Amino acid sequence: MNFSTQMDAAKKGIITKEMEIVAKKEQMEVNTLRKLIAEGKIVIPANKNHTSLDAEGVGQGLRTKINVNLGISKDCRDIELELEKVKTAVNMKAEAIMDLSCFGKTEEFRKRVVEISPAMIGTVPIYDAVGFYDKELKDITKDEFLKVVEKHARDGVDFMTIHAGINRETAAVFKRNPRLMNFVSRGGSLLYAWMELNNQENPFYEYYDELLEICEKYDVTLSLGDACRPGSLKDSTDPSQIKELMTLGELTLRAWEKNVQVMIEGPGHVPLNEIAANMLIEKKLCHGAPFYVLGPIVTDVAPGYDHITSAIGGAIAAANGADFLCYVTPAEHLRLPTLDDMKEGIIASRIAAHAADIAKGVPGAIEWDHEMSQARRDLDWEKMFELALDEEKPRKYRKESMPEDKHTCTMCGKMCAVRNMNKVMDGKNVNILRDDD
Incomplete structure (x- = not known):
């Protein structure tokens, strides 16, 4: 029987090789796993073109996974150093690597990462758009945005952060409810700026069905980005954040109709006493889709030690239902992380993930x-x-x-x-x- 995505296979009762791999790793009965994938509560990010992948699952009842961000910038563009980070991250048992390169022609680096990495690979295509077309943000068209997404998909990327929830409705809520830190999401701020400069709807929201067609074609898991995540404790759990989360819940259902797997990205800076509620709200509004949290960072006053503030928040978040932790390094808010910064961030996140797995009763x-x-x-x-x-x-x-x-x-x-x-x-x-x- 043919299938287009892991979700499509799961709905049709098909056990894929990736499901078998994940079930064995997780000590979960494979048909239980398949059922949860069909329901959208577990994802297996596995692009058809990522041939070196050692599949991992993210979601309900599974071990908490961690992601490592890396990639070049205009000020730090040493590709070989970033590739060394990739190899080190894999050796340190990170389950995912996100290439957040935001300068120049990123294709060479991305293809090399996909080629050598058994970990699942994620990207944020909008970072690449300006360099890919060598055009200013305002002048990029909706078709060009979608072409970059398809290029990343064709290159073998397993999941992509797409900020489709920052539409005109969400933007209006943001304008009516001023924030201390406005937007701290790089991708979200770029899309908001594009919308304002062109007086148009977010192209990823307006042409969401075309985006889903690309994801289904290559089996790319959609990681719905949180443009409105708080970058300050003062902005946590505010109207902008909740409005965007409601929109992401609607987009989740639309993706599942097309058999596209979905993760939801979550809050950044959140005080300890609000973390559990944030996890509950996400699971409720987004229908049990896996939650990928950025931190949460539990205090704003510890630059140089944000791997610790993040690990504290990450452990609490995962113990209360988060499924996937994005690591934070000591360099957060300060610089592009070094190799040693990356190592410290990985260890802190792995401690948080394991502590949460104990609390959740994850087998083993x-x-x-x-x-x-x-x-x-x-x-x-x-x-x-x-x-x-x-x-x-x-x-x-x-x-x-x-x-x-x-x-x-x-x-x-x-x-x-x-x-x-x-x-x-x-x-x-x-x-x-x-x-x-």
């Missing part, structure tokens, strides 16, 4: 922690390093500060509670001042 999540606890009880340092989320850093710390008693560490030495409890429980003497018998 807490067992990893139990294995670590057993290795700690056994004072099996090698096993601890092997189980560590980041093996490199704990090995480095251990090597830099070796204790007199190799079973302990330099914090407690022979007063180590684990060492001494093991001895007592085994009926042995506890020697702290003298060597063991």
Whole structure:
């Protein structure tokens, strides 16, 4: 039986090879997975032209996934460094990579990323439009916007952020309800500017059916972007954000009618006490579609440490239903991230995702922690390093500060509670001042 997309296959009762891969990874019965894909509650972003892909699922009942943003800008255009970041991100077990390149001809870099990456690949085509056509924003036509989308789809991109929800209605709500930070979404601000400069409707909203035809043709998952995400705690959960989310819910249903998979992108800067409500609102208004959150960043005053503010918000968001975390690095709000910034962002996001998976009862999540606890009880340092989320850093710390008693560490030495409890429980003497018998 033929099918056009993973959703189409799922509706027809077909088990694809990607579904089998994801079901095995997630310890989920494959027909349960298929049913949730048919309902739109799980997506498997898998472009037909991304032949190096190792499929992952995003959505209800699955492990929380993380995304890594990278790509060149006008000020930082070292393609080889960005490719090194791609390889490092894959080695550090990121499930997704978004190429956010926003300068020059991005095609070469995008194709190389798709070629080498088993992780799913995302892009924001509007970033590419200005450079692709070498035209100012105002002069780009709706057909040209759609052609860039099709170009990215043809190149093998698995999911695309499209800011279709910032239509004239949403813009009117924004104008009536002033914000401290206006728009902080790069793609959303570009589309809003295009609409204002041309006095026209958002082309991705007006010609949404044509966009869906492209997505269905290549099986591109539509990641409906949040142009109105708050960039300040003062703007969180405001009328603009909620109005756009309502529109995204309507667009979700239209996409599902065409068998196009959908994710919803969510809030940026949100105080702790509003995160759970934001997750509930998204799931309600967008009919259970997977939620891809940017942060949330829980305080505005920690530049240089926003990987931490984001991990705090991400853990709470995912524990309350978010499915996909976009990592944030220490360089957020400050510069294009370095390789080391990227590494710190990945680790922080993976910690947040795993902590949430424990809270959600994801199969196999807490067992990893139990294995670590057993290795700690056994004072099996090698096993601890092997189980560590980041093996490199704990090995480095251990090597830099070796204790007199190799079973302990330099914090407690022979007063180590684990060492001494093991001895007592085994009926042995506890020697702290003298060597063991």
